[in-house]
Amino acid sequence: MIDIQMKELEEKIAAVKHSIGQNESSKLFSLTKKIENKDPLLIFEGAKQFVKDRFYWKNPNRTLAITGVGSVQTLIAENNRFQETENLWKQAVKNAWIDNPYTMVPATGLVAFGGMDFDPLEAKTELWKKFELSKFYIPELMLTTYHSDSYVTVNILINKEETIDEAATRLRKNTQKFITGKTFGVQHIEIKRNRVIEPEKWKETVKEATKEMKEKRAEKIVLAREVRLSFTEEINITQVLEELHHTQANSYIFAFESGGDCFIGATPERIVKVEKNNLLSTCLAGTAPRGKTKEEDEQIGYELLHDKKNRDEHEFVVKMIKEAVLKTCTDVNIPNEPVLHPLKNLQHLYTPVTGTLKDEYSIFDCLKDLHPTPALGGTPTEDSLAYIREHELLDRGWYGAPIGWVDSNQNGEFAVAIRSGLIQGDEASLFAGCGVLADSDPEMEFEETRIKMLPMLNVLGGKQE
Numbered sequence: 001m002i003d004i005q006m007k008e009l010e011e012k013i014a015a016v017k018h019s020i021g022q023n024e025s026s027k028l029f030s031l032t033k034k035i036e037n038k039d040p041l042l043i044f045e046g047a048k049q050f051v052k053d054r055f056y057w058k059n060p061n062r063t064l065a066i067t068g069v070g071s072v073q074t075l076i077a078e079n080n081r082f083q084e085t086e087n088l089w090k091q092a093v094k095n096a097w098i099d100n101p102y103t104m105v106p107a108t109g110l111v112a113f114g115g116m117d118f119d120p121l122e123a124k125t126e127l128w129k130k131f132e133l134s135k136f137y138i139p140e141l142m143l144t145t146y147h148s149d150s151y152v153t154v155n156i157l158i159n160k161e162e163t164i165d166e167a168a169t170r171l172r173k174n175t176q177k178f179i180t181g182k183t184f185g186v187q188h189i190e191i192k193r194n195r196v197i198e199p200e201k202w203k204e205t206v207k208e209a210t211k212e213m214k215e216k217r218a219e220k221i222v223l224a225r226e227v228r229l230s231f232t233e234e235i236n237i238t239q240v241l242e243e244l245h246h247t248q249a250n251s252y253i254f255a256f257e258s259g260g261d262c263f264i265g266a267t268p269e270r271i272v273k274v275e276k277n278n279l280l281s282t283c284l285a286g287t288a289p290r291g292k293t294k295e296e297d298e299q300i301g302y303e304l305l306h307d308k309k310n311r312d313e314h315e316f317v318v319k320m321i322k323e324a325v326l327k328t329c330t331d332v333n334i335p336n337e338p339v340l341h342p343l344k345n346l347q348h349l350y351t352p353v354t355g356t357l358k359d360e361y362s363i364f365d366c367l368k369d370l371h372p373t374p375a376l377g378g379t380p381t382e383d384s385l386a387y388i389r390e391h392e393l394l395d396r397g398w399y400g401a402p403i404g405w406v407d408s409n410q411n412g413e414f415a416v417a418i419r420s421g422l423i424q425g426d427e428a429s430l431f432a433g434c435g436v437l438a439d440s441d442p443e444m445e446f447e448e449t450r451i452k453m454l455p456m457l458n459v460l461g462g463k464q465e
């Protein structure tokens, strides 16, 4: 249980109540405490019986995990998603009473976690109907695990009308309910049906795109496709998260529930991380499989580092991110050559980008400038997006877009939501894309996307590879 004396809590609530303005009916109270270590997945599982909307996040080096349950305030943008979300977030922070003694610990205190559509101009289909253009939760309860310490944050709306005693009791009850957690059993997932959506037509689209580039109407276009699965029973998200954690090193693990559907994945791609004014972005593009032996693996890695098509794919991303970051940062540092980024099923070309974010820019400004990078859109951005809108067979929804969190202390981190799937009860869609250039071979690009789906497919009962 959260360690706080009733008297101390009542004093805090009295102060919050006192601060409610004449024209306000309530105030968001955010209270953070350090607690004995808890397993983030047990909290995630336990919350299922009380709330529909949960989120989960783990960073690639596993120093930070965030579990959020419920939403005390949901930030939904209607048009200009980056600017609107930032405005809503700033307003929420301004209106809240934040009691967080651990402001040096990222992702404690008031935090918003969410994601957004890849392309607001793409026609929406039934598939993504539960996901708004952009949606961020400020959770009712959040567990932050940073290095080996755990922190719990409870967010509640204190009403002007309720007594201090009522509010304190409500806060304690809520905390107790969510912090107890629940263990989960091992589910043996069985795929009933695995439907690759229009593979031949997809290859045809890739071929068409290569023509587009030969005729110099674009230089790179990223094309994605979908696989639809159905299972013998409903999928337990907690177990999928645990399996992703065990199988996908060097990747973010994320989940975001909305209206009963869950967008989930294990992505190696960071779009931007901001810690105070330190910025880190990543160029990740160019792909090859892993070898079966160490020698074969090193040989494939060497070839990837020296392959012209993959280096070109990568370079488009470096160029675009460099331009964007030079605008918002000083002290920009970008190595001249990429290195290999090994994953379980494949390896990528990787170039880190660091800089010092100028005071006048926020993480939302960075997202606006960076998304979509040519790792997910193409070059030039607008022409490739127009091509994707018109020709891609898939409604990308939140696939390929930023997903992540911000706190009220100038920290935040967003990944690019790839290697992901949308779980809808006993069905799921998996997504994967690839960078198409003028000399792309449709069969090879198809194979690349097949391998990119394996991380999700394997934890959903697919054949191990």
Ligand SMILES: C=C(O[C@@H]1C=C(C(=O)O)C=C[C@H]1O)C(=O)O
Pocket (backbone or CB within 6 Å): 222, 224, 269, 284, 285, 286, 287, 313, 348, 375, 376, 418, 419, 431, 432, 433, 434, 435, 436, 452
């Ligand atoms: C688009 C995806 O991945 C992107 C495309 C890559 C490529 O084509 O080489 C590599 C990494 C990602 O930037 C995906 O996994 O869905």
Ligand SMILES: [Mg+2]
Pocket (backbone or CB within 6 Å): 285, 286, 287, 313, 434, 435, 448
């Ligand atoms: Mg590629």
